[in-house]
Amino acid sequence: MKSTNVANVSPDNALYVEQRELRRLQRGQVDSPNHSTLKAAAAFTKVGKGRLGYVGDVNGEIPTTAVVIAMCFHTSSRPPVAPGTGVPDQTTRNLSSPADDQKPSILIISFQELSDRDHYAQLYRAIRQHASVTQVWDRRATLRALSLSSPSFSGVLVTDGAIAEPEHSELASRLAECTRAGTRVVLGVDVGCFISPSNMPALFSKWGLRWDRGDYGRTNLTLNPAGLPSPLREAALFPSVSAKALHVKNVRREHAVYVPGPDGWGSGADESPAVFARVGNGYLGYVGDVNGEQQLIRLLIEMLGITIKPGDMGPRMVTESVSYSGGVQTDRRVAVEEEIPLPPQRRARAAEVQTRAAHRARMRQQKKARADRLKEEGNMSFRDQNWLQAAEKYKAAALITGPDPLYLSNLAAALLKLKLWEAADSAASCALLQDPGNVKALYRRAVARKELSRFKAAEEDLMRLLLLDRSNLSARSELDVVRRMKHTERNFDWPGDEDLSDVLSPLYDGPIALEEESDSEDYQHAGNGTPCKSYNHHGCSKGKGCRFRHAPDWKSVRDNLGRNVCIYWLLGTCRYGDERCIYAHDDTYLPKAGWWTNTRRLDRLRQQFSDAVEKSPRHGLTEHILAESLKPMDWRKDVWAFQDYAEAAEIQRQFEELDETDSFVIAQTMADDLRYVANIGGLTAVASYAAEQESQDEEVEYVGYMEEVEPW
Ligand SMILES: [Zn+2]
Ligand SMILES: [Zn+2]
Structure with missing residues (x-):
């Protein structure tokens, strides 16, 4: 060339x-x-x-x-x-x-070598084994190591509190710059012992953090139940430790690695002895432990981004006791302390997940084939105007696969023909929960609700329909009818019918997911109602014989292993650690996204709660967000699912032949065991009638929040 x-x-x-x-x-x-x-x-x-x-x-x-x-x-x-x-x-x-390139390069800054080197032998041994280490002892060497022309370090460990002294301010600023550029800077070892508390705010402010001196003392710590600051790995750390440490306060919840456990000392909710925050492209960590607990040495290693294997830390020498006589040390007993192994890892259950997924897919396919056949038969009956047979076929199909919006929308059509308005309303509602834009279901529900004299709700449905399909002529003429009747007839609106407008709002956040029904023994096993802790953690060997509940419930989300994962934990509010909570604190086998990751929806739920509290203020109300999905234990109680259509159609026929007075008695009988399910702004409201002749109390129970509503 x-x-x-x-x-x-x-x-x-x-x-x-x-x-x-x-x-x-x-x-x-x-x-x-x-x-x-x-x-x-x-x-x-x-x-x-x-x-x-x-x-x-x-x-x-x-x-x-x-x-x-x-x-x-x-x-x-x-x-x-x-x-x-x-x-x-x-x-x-x-x-x-x-x-x-992958081997971390670590800079260790120690101005004063204070700690007993033997005591931290495990830390230095593990670091040297997995990283290339540079150690500096004074300011000039440190500044040189951190200068722009030097190779940058993946991690910097600062082992004493001198860094917080005003004379090292320039150095601390340089460390903060390095952090922003991508370095992990970790303050630990002797920092908790020797940092001047009054210097702490100025030091941490260089990283834009408000951390300040917190309490000092021994306390039981557990890993932050709200989740660890990324990218720290739970598997590399001990779930709990007792440690004497200098805590920092003004810590944001997501920055705490360990927090005082339920039985621990420590008052401030914003305090932690071990914190880790993302700053720019890097991280700042602080571990205030003053005794070099092995569990927290592991945390220092993890904060520096170093992965170690069992045995890499090895043993260390610890001083058991020192005797003095006349101010002179006469005896010092040392002992070898072995590396404390991490608690056994949850076994990797990927294979089990795969087997279960394959089984589920197979079952789903078989069920779908059976249900589709029934739907076809239902369509045939519908064409022959055999409404009862059509309705029963559609219902049978929906009971097999779970409430598929297509089957339910067809079912609603057949039920309208049978004049079973409640059942038609419930079928269409169930379809709309999952498919809010289903125009046919909207129209059919509007007709049912018009017949039930819920004109406000019928009007809302038709308006929503016309937003989706402006040229729908049947909807337009139906809307005219409903608006006329609203003014001329007696209205029987439901509480909440007027709130339906939120589905029209741009804030409406979409459909509710259907929980897949499982045919497994555990899914059906309700036990005594109390969730089985073993089942949700390491597995329960008792199976059907277990006293406790394995089945899903409202305070948990079912994962791909069939375990029930704690909603409070998912939302960061579980007060129990992994050890004590009866639900699983592990989202490894959950889908990556779900309603619990949908912050907009959660905000809306919380807003609805505060609105409800504001409307009827009462003491001691606590917000509980429950699982938001359409569960079999819920939809199987819908009118469409349990009603005997033939019987109901017969009653309806007699009802029409009777005069006003008689019809009231029959209506009461029908209402006796009627549970009515309605969709109110994405929440499911279950209303039960107490239909004794003398008392006509009605109760409305909001699933999602418990709230009494004024009798209407
Ligand atoms: Zn069990
Ligand atoms: Zn929990």
């Missing part, structure tokens, strides 16, 4: 050299005996964490284009090579060594 070469290139950095340069090198004709350099047409060298490349080619040869590309994408194990050309192996090796 024709090129402008560069001289003084070390052979390690030369990519292309002239043949005669090579021969010169082989013959030992070098510039100086201990500093052999070459003239190279292309060179590549490591500078800090980055690379500098030079290609002197002036004609854009294809082979040199490949070299330029290889330089740009140097992290790939081997650069692309143009056909018929070869980048020498040696240069490939020079380009990058991934193993080296």
Whole structure:
């Protein structure tokens, strides 16, 4: 190639050299005996964490284009090579060594070596084994190590509190800069012992944090039940530890790694002895432990981004007792303390998840095939105007697969023909919960509600329908009818019918998911109603014989292993740690997203709660957000699901033949065991009638929040 070469290139950095340069090198004709350099047409060298490349080619040869590309994408194990050309192996090796790049480089800053080195032997042993370590002892060396021209460190461990002294302010600022650029800066070891509390706010403010001196003392700690600050891994840490430490306060919940446990000392809800926060592209960690607990040494290692294996920390020597006589140490007993192993990991259950998923998929397919056949038969009956048979076929289909909006919308049509208005309303509502934009279901529910004299609700449905389908003529004329009747007839609106407008609002946040019904023994096992802690944690061996509940409930979400995961934990409000909570605190086998990750929806639920409290203020009301999904234990209580259509249609027929007085008695009988399910703004409201002749109390129970509503 024709090129402008560069001289003084070390052979390690030369990519292309002239043949005669090579021969010169082989013959030992070098510039100086201990500093052999070459003239190279292309060179590549490591500078800090980055690379500098030079290609002197002036004609854009294809082979040199490949070299330029290889330089740009140097992290790939081997650069692309143009056909018929070869980048020498040696240069490939020079380009990058991934193993080296992945090994963390750690800077340890210790101005005063205070701690008993033996005591922290495990920390230094583990770090040195898995990282390349630079240690500095004074300010100048530290500034040099952190200067812009030096290679940057993936982690910096500061082992004493001197960093907080005003004289080191410049240094602390530089550390904060490094953090923002991507370094993990961790304050630990002797920091908790020797930091001046009054210097703490100024120190942490360099990272934009409001952390300040908190309580000091021994306390039982548990991992933050609201979840660990990312990217710390729960599996690398102990779930709990007792430690004497200097806490920091003004800690945001998501920055706490350990918090005082339920039985622990410590008052402030915003205090923690071990915190970790993302700052810019990096992280700042603080561990206030003063005794070097092994569990917290592991945390320091994890904060620095170092992964260790069992045994890497090894044993350490600890002083058991020291005796003095006349101020002179007479006896010192030391003991070997072995590495405390991490508690056994939850076994990886990926295979089990796969088997279960495959089984579920198979069952789903079989059920769908059976249900679709029934739906087809239902369609045939409908065409023959055999409404009762059609309704029963659609219902049977929906009972097999769960309430599929298509089956239910068809069912609602057949039920309207049978004049079973409540059942038609409930079928259409169930379809709309999952498919709020289902125009047919909206229309059918509107008709049912009109017949039930719920004109306000019927009007809402039709307006919603017309928003989706402006040209729907049947909806338009129905809306006229409903609006006329609203003024001329007696209204029997439900409480909450007037609140339906939120489905019209742009804030409406979508459908409710259907929980898949499982045919497993555990899914059906209700036990004594109290959730089985073993089942939700490591597995329950008692199966059907267990006293406790394995079935899903409202305070948990079912994961792919069938375990019930704590909603309070998912929402960050569980007061029990993993050890004590009866539900699982582990989202490994949950879908990545669900209603519990939908912040908009959660905000809306919370807003609804405060609105309800505001409307009827009462003491001691606590917000409880319950599982928001359509569960079989819920929809199986819908009118459409349990009603005997033939019987109900017969009563309806008699009802129409009777005069006003008689019809009232029959209506009461029907209401006796009638549970009515309605959709109110995405929540399910279950109303039960207490239909004794003398008392006509009605209760409304909001699933999601418990609230009494004025009799209406
Ligand atoms: Zn059990
Ligand atoms: Zn919990």
